[in-house]
Amino acid sequence: MKIAVASGKGGTGKSMVAANLAFALAASGDVTLVDCDVEEPNLHLFFPATATTREVTVPVPSIDESLCDRCGECGKFCQYGALTVLPDRVLFFPELCHSCGGCTLVCPKRAIHEEPKRIGTLSASAPLRGIKLITGTLDAGVPLAVPIIREVKKEAWQDPLIIIDTAPGTSCPVVEALEGCDACILVTESTPFGLHDLKLAVDVTARLGIPAGVVINRSDGKDDETLQFCAERDLDVMMTIPFSREIAAIQNRGNLLCRARPEWQKDFCALYVKCQALAGVER
């Protein structure tokens, strides 16, 4: 079972929901929590632990100048402008390269081979009994979130129960994180922005064919518009978390709602049961 937590709007409480869901479920079995918000991972703040970390790399071309005759085939092939062939040398712009490998294939002199280039890291830890946390972290200034997300998901993919925390928004990193998931929890809040971006996120999950349900976080009780939208789109509002200074204070101390107020555990377990229903899985 693979559950993604997404939102559209940032700061609605994706990580809060993912962390508490994992904590509540860990009481009865193993959970793998995957932080796919690789540009700003934050689940490790809820689950501090010593992690083992390895580098994540992508292949980029390296040109053997002694074999290259500046024929220009690689530059013509590259759709991203990463290779420019001058009369006396070839210029490579690593930040434009998409690691497609095409240049190595089209080079008639076999003058290009691929070398690994670091783009970030993957960390794994076991912060609590029953919880494995896998975190992808993109290096500052690197524009390639997708290869790290792919690597992080691969690391977790064989585990029985996976909860994936995605980046905000609806762009490539979110699509990559969502792909292959059985159900998606869309976290929204009681603001016009929360609803606006929820609509965008719903369109994405629909296009990907992933069944989705909604969690309203920081609810001020005036959620008529959100509830109406959910009814129109046949989306189950699986959980509503009230706007509460107490919950905010628990979060701000780096604590988990389900640990500080254990009565919430049954609510998050109920959220899981609803996700199973979304995915069409019988317990």
Place this chain on the structure above:
Amino acid sequence: MKVCITSQGATPDAGVEERFGRAPYFIIMDTETGSFVAISNPYAAGAGGVGPKAAQLVIDNKAGALVSGMLGGNAKAVLDAAGVTQYTCRPGMPVREAFEAFKNNTLQRSA
């Protein structure tokens, strides 16, 4: 020598385009004969990396100088490496006038 001028249209009467990689046309003019060739920019609507690709086009057409508006870092790196000097001029100035200004050496070098 040949000079490449980014242009909004296909003739020297059109205005100079201030964008380099996404310019609609490149007009290559010959300072000795005064003749010109207009090249429709195949990268004008490209998704990314258009700067270096347009720079490659300038180099492949044997231009020794470029007159444009703004130039990105990657395009500039390619043109510098190939020894193509870069000049700026007021956007919208007719290409023909920019060409005369280039010949009279009154254009500013790009920063």
